[in-house]
Amino acid sequence: MSRLTIIPSVLKYIAFFFFLLVGFSLKGQSQVDSLVNEGTKYHDEKNYEKAIEKYQEALKINPDSWLAHYEIAFSSYEMKDYENAILNAEKSIKNDKNSAYYSYVILGSAYDIIGKPKKAIRAYEKGIKKFPKKYLLYYNLALTYYNLNDIINAEPNAIKAIEFNPSHPSSHLLLAYMNNQKGERSKTVLSLYYFLMLEANSPRSKEALNLLNSLHKKGVTRRDEKNIDVVVNVNDDKDFGASELMMSLLEASKNLEENKDKSQGELFFENTKSFFTILGELNDKKPKSSFQKRFYVPFFKKLVHDKHTEAFSYYIQMSSEDKEVLTWLELNGNQIEKFGNWYENQNK
Structure with missing residues (x-):
């Protein structure tokens, strides 16, 4: 009899603590979202340092927030702090592999700017493997190959970018420059x-x-x-x-x-x-x-x-x-x- 009376009691306390933890989790996520939103406003005003401060506050609440790491990467990139952009883009990808499309874009772009095109190519290719329909990954990959004077690999990626987003002007312009370099007038x-x-x-x-x-x-x-x-x-x-x-x-x-x-x-x-x-x-x-x-x-x-x-x-x-x-x-x-x-x- 005692066993039958104890189990409901234990379940009641487990349920209480479960809902308590869920409540704290939801509240914490709400605070993270609020701080990230504040940060993006500063970013849009080009106050990147203040934006990063807000994102770092968000990370104190949730150190694994892929979004906060991505936003730090983005603001760091705009500040030309490419090492920090790379570091946080990688953390963003690690913490949420399904939502980090733009993190691959930042990662590849930062590597490209600091003179590491091979690492940029690897970043874009990994991104494409997970997000095969994102035109910007193909465009950036094409641009990196083009800057290496590798038209053979650049051209099909520029075409892919256009196929996934025909309204992206830069993809058409890049393809034009490639074809002009090849002497293909029409x-x-x-x-x-x-x-x-x-x-x-x-x-x-x-x-x-x-x-x-x-x-x-x-x-x-x-x-x-x-x-x-x-x-x-x-x-x-x-x-x-x-x-x-x-x-x-x-x-x-x-x-x-x-x-x-x-x-x-x-x-x-x-x-x-x-x-x-x-x-x-x-x-x-x-x-x-x-x-x-x-x-x-x-x-x-x-x-x-x-x-x-x-x-x-x-x-x-x-x-x-x-x-x-x-x-x-x-x-x-x-x-x-x-x-x-x-x-x-x-x-x-």
């Missing part, structure tokens, strides 16, 4: 067009637009009033070999009598539309073997079909500060808005 142009659509008015945009224009003009020289020389680079690119000649001929056509009174903005639009149209037609006839033929060409073909090429062409020239371009943009805000809505619908 592929470079396609990536630059897409990048400029995503980021039309920044210092990078101005450089990208200049490169785009220079590639269109490549090999086209006006000898005199009646003669234009067109030199086309013959390469082994089976996907875009024909487009090299087409691009040069379109550029040369700017000098025709019928085009002499047209503005640069108009000519840019007309040649862009022709380029996309012909590429789309060529793409329908041949297997889509490359990423560019699978991704960029169908996108720009649809852009032409849905009649947004004019808005697109003027919009991506924004950084040129050309008065005619800026005037067109000012007078045609409704077309730009429709084009923006169209683009958003492509990604749904």
Whole structure:
């Protein structure tokens, strides 16, 4: 009988202490979250030292908080304290392997900056193994390989980054630089067009637009009033070999009598539309073997079909500060808005 009466009593005390511990745990986590939130506010104000103080207070309550360690890593990275960023990114990963995606980004980036690209690559690859759909890991990995002049490994990772997030401008720009380095003119142009659509008015945009224009003009020289020389680079690119000649001929056509009174903005639009149209037609006839033929060409073909090429062409020239371009943009805000809505619908 005594045994039957003792067990419920013991269970009652066990239950009491269990709920007491749970209560303390929840309260502690609430305090940690509150301190981390305070820290992130300081971080957003660029007061990184004060932010780290708050995160360290959170660690006194819960030394294993992956989030507090991550935030310290992030603030340390912004302060250029890369050793501390690495230390806390590693602790964040160790304490919560399922929630530390950005910790791998910080870890790899810090290693890259201090001149340890091999460790950066290992960090990104470990992150990709656990988070195989996170575009930023692929982009950073591609960038590290690119800076090592290893285009063979850089290119597929840049493509992966685009596949997982087509709206990330830097991935398209990086791919453009890789293809330009390889002498692949058409592929470079396609990536630059897409990048400029995503980021039309920044210092990078101005450089990208200049490169785009220079590639269109490549090999086209006006000898005199009646003669234009067109030199086309013959390469082994089976996907875009024909487009090299087409691009040069379109550029040369700017000098025709019928085009002499047209503005640069108009000519840019007309040649862009022709380029996309012909590429789309060529793409329908041949297997889509490359990423560019699978991704960029169908996108720009649809852009032409849905009649947004004019808005697109003027919009991506924004950084040129050309008065005619800026005037067109000012007078045609409704077309730009429709084009923006169209683009958003492509990604749904």
